[in-house]
Amino acid sequence: MQTVIFDLDGTLAETSGDLLAAANFCFAQMGHPELLTWPEDAATALRGGRAMLTLGLTRLGKFDQAVIDEFYPVLLQAYGASINRFTTFYPGA
Template identity: 50%
Template structure:
């Protein structure tokens, strides 16, 4: 139909496009080690904690300390910016795109869909990571945690990502990996596809998303079905 606005596919970043958990946990452990506490988080066993954010990792580590361990007042506020600094210098040491990501992005673009990122990662770090992974130029818009005064699951960052890419919210959907993404899509009034290959795996079916992706190979067909090719 003439004048029809292209459909937009919006992606979360951590746990959706790439497995960033090991580098995130390394940054948190660097903060703990600087205090002489050792590495309190395990890069495999604690992968899910990493996707809840820097502060969540710090709190999880502090909670594992013996009861008689005294932390100075404001330890979290002191360590959080240090964590971000550590992470910025080692942002793509272990991080890898999930299988099929690049091919799916290429096919979506070939099919005429607009692409954007909406993440709760600080925008500057998200920009660095997307460039390091070699996929920044695939996205017409990128909205981070601090781009607006609010973050997901508020729907405004999602709408900003869609509009920034040149699309319309009514012809868009979100690809994510967490309950936050499910809530964001619901608040924005759009559908969500959650990835089964992310940190929570098939357990995300409990959130009753409109679709679950077992592999990125499935995404272009889903986008064609939901948005039209």
């Protein structure tokens, strides 16, 4: 038996909307408004959860690595819970 692993994230599917929603969930938990928007921040979403948290907190002038470390697992959980709300397949995928 052979195993094939294929990463759909950003390859066949546009997942940045769900990633941004997960980051915005974290900001809401911190008491902030939605700080990231689609499509403006889509490229940051595809750089990962820590990049999104960094961008949002930097926009507030409140960058804090400890806060990013604390909320990164929250972001992953939020993304996993709502992984297909905004995700769409690219044409032809």
